[in-house]
Amino acid sequence: MWGRFIDVFRRRRLDADLDSQLAHHLDALEAEYRTHGLAPGDARAAARRDMGGLTQVRDAYRDQHGVPVFETVWRNIRFAVRASRRTPGLTATIVFTLALGIGANSAVFSAIDTVLLRPLSFPDADQLVRVIQTQDGARDTWIASLRLEDWNRLSSSFAAITGYSVEDASDTTGDLPVRVRRARVSPRFVQVWGVAPAAGRGFTDAEHRLGASPVALISDRYWRNRFGADPSVLGKSVRLSGRPYAIVGVMPISFRFPERDVDIWSPEVVNSPYTRRQFQTYIGVGRLKPGVSLTQARADLARVQTELAEQYPDTDRQIGTRVEPLKETMIGGARGTLSLLFAAVSVLLLIACTNIAALLLSRAARREQEIAVRYALGATRAAVLLQLLTEVGVLALAGAAAGVFVSLAVSAGFRVLAPDLPRLGEAGLDARMLLYMMALAVLAALVCGLFPAVRSSRGAAALAGTGRAHVSARHPLLWCLVGVQVALSVTLLASAGLLLRSFDKLSRVDPAFDSRHVLTFHVSGSYDEVRDYDRVVQRIHRTLDELTTLPGVAAAATSASLPGVGHRNPAEFHLVEGRAASEPAMVAEWRNVSPSYFETTRIPVLAGERCQPKPLGAVRAGSTIDVMVNRSFADTYLPGRSPVGLHLATNASIYRAGRISGIVGDARELGIDREPVPTAYFCDSIPSPFPWFLVRTIGQSTSVVGAVRAKLQAIEPLRSVYDVAPLDERIGDAYEQNRLRTIVISVFAVTALSLACLGVWGTLSYLVTLRRREIGLRLSLGAPRVGILSHFLGQAVRVAVIACACGLALSAVFARVLSSMLYGVSASDPATLSSVVAIVLGVAVLAALVPAARAALAEPMRILREE
């Protein structure tokens, strides 16, 4: 059989082979006749006569070297293409529907594949883990570099543990300062990733020690942009904040970690006498030893930290550890969103298939005669079945081909709607995706083709009397398919409705701060500047003062984090004046803001006074500072006391204590969808050398961008202004996945509803056409037109009502997935669900009305004459 298969692909050569063998044969015979004394012409003729019909020989030979199944399939395909061309409208509808279903499905699958399924692009990426420090039992905090060294030294399940902290630096190599992202890295950084520099080397241990001259690794991008891909870049240097760093290596183009835009990596000095275990600025990454499980690593690190807690009770007692796969920590909440979208898009594909199945069923009915002729001419049932399936297969493949474009469009839509979805940028159309689409096409062909094909290959024995006998039998099946479509679209529509409602609720929430007309940005700075702390304070205060003088600017503030974008920073506080031991621990959000923060964000001061900026020199480690607490802090932790004048302290702060100078309103700092929690605002304008700047403008916030840039160029010529965006926009971006879900599911739901309508309309039209004669007869016998109308309409409505009930039951299942993504609306919100049902019923009635009216308004005489 295999030899036969191969011969299919060399049929031309085989034919030529045969011809030359036959020629040899003929010549030999002719020669023989001539030796018997025949004249040349007669000898040739005799030889030919002996050979018989050469054409028959060739045909018989060809039969042997072809594979019949192959040729049947090919013939079926050609026939299918011809058949689909005969009904262009139906073909276009089916291909379009499938293209939508398959394209959307594979776009979502492509996102899932890239974001969730594929490993990170590092060698043995499944060994990479994030090592996390937890403090006070709950919150994740950054890690002191000293502790990272201890973990690495004392643990036994890690090949290596390293860490990094990312900051902005001002690159002063060229004439103008440019902001670059720089990662300070712990020893073993290159080793943990398993990625060697493309040129040069990684850092040596000596370079992590005090007194080493500063060195740096640069990114491929930086090498190309700043050094024009200079091959002799090693040994040259970059100037960061005025210090030259010798370049020891260039990382490969694919290495973009810890953040996409990091261009420079430089070694952290681990034995500096100034380093403290309280200086927690690092994020930990580790590589597990081969064969070590997560559980083992967790237990190992927990043991190490217990030892450290005994050794350094002051700093390490409250600290716990976690170990998570690096990929999981990078994906974050995207898993839920993508799963929801995939479920929705699969439902959509199912609707599309059902729709097509109904269309094919009605087409099959019209082709009954053709099929009957085939049987009469001796076709076997298998042959007819294969033919019908091939037709669907061809349509499905065409649909998948068109689906490629739909998929590309949907993917582009994703990128616009969710630019920050982790790893989505890596997604693209590749062989895997094409394979997936092919598989979907085959599946779709089977799902929507098998049933109609089996059905129509069965009954069509009768050559005459087509149609009438089978009409009544086919109703329930057709309506069942329509019902499935309606039910599924109710489910999708209900999900979309709930998401839209919660989106709407979210946009109506009063966050208790005013995010409109606020411009936010960074001004580059570096932790290096902290050596001369007073200068940093002076600089930032002067920048704030100068910003406030700009026309169009009402107020300017600094803050460690932005309000409303979900940045959490909880800490436990103590009251210096003392509280009863029975009272709950004071766990609250801890924010560092400049005093002007409250007028800039319009958070009202309710009691006491707004905090005052400290005079120069007073704001430094160990000093006292003003604190504002919000109302819920005062109500929760200090009920019945006057908070103003009391003092708050925390382990996590460098300040000895803060004096509460006033109470402010409860703002939704943690996110628009989160209830305000107790919060303490430490009035420190300089939480870092590069805090967020917030500027309240009188008009459009973007209108002052030029002025802000010009002013900073004037007062800080060596610094760059970057990451400029209105606060509104940032808050919107924080809800990007919410927006993605809502928009995409709404689009899917509307598509589903349109398909279901098409189903109702198509099915009813088909039934009306089949029963044309009967309708004509009834009308001519005096049946009222209203009766006919209500008969057909009633059919559709009955199905729609039952389908709506099933759809609602189904949405209850869907709602379980959805409920965690809703805000301010329950998953069984009666208002939403009832309006969804009303919409679906209304649209279904409209779709049914057209064919029903056509039936009712028919001219009985014309119809009867047609026969």
Added chain:
Amino acid sequence: MSREVLQGTLDLMVLRTLDAMGPQHGLGLARRILQVSEGILNLNQGTLYPALLRLEQRRWIRSRWGISENNRKAKFYELTARGRKQIGEETESWESTVSLMAKFLARPTGGE
């Protein structure tokens, strides 16, 4: 005897002929079969060449181009190891068929 030959029997004839004579071209085979069958079995080319191709596809024979006795390019067929084994099997099954048929023919059941 008609020119139609049972497929299985033709296969065996070709294999056996190749086994006895060594590599042969199509015409030689046809001649030899005609000769052995004492002029009864004059093979149609439309039967012979497809049969040769079929045997080749089953890897029982293989072919290569060579020069015939009258100095012409011709395709020579020869037996493969598999083909040689096949002769044994086919012979056995043929003999059992023959003996079976012989039993039926020797004792006709029923009568007119």
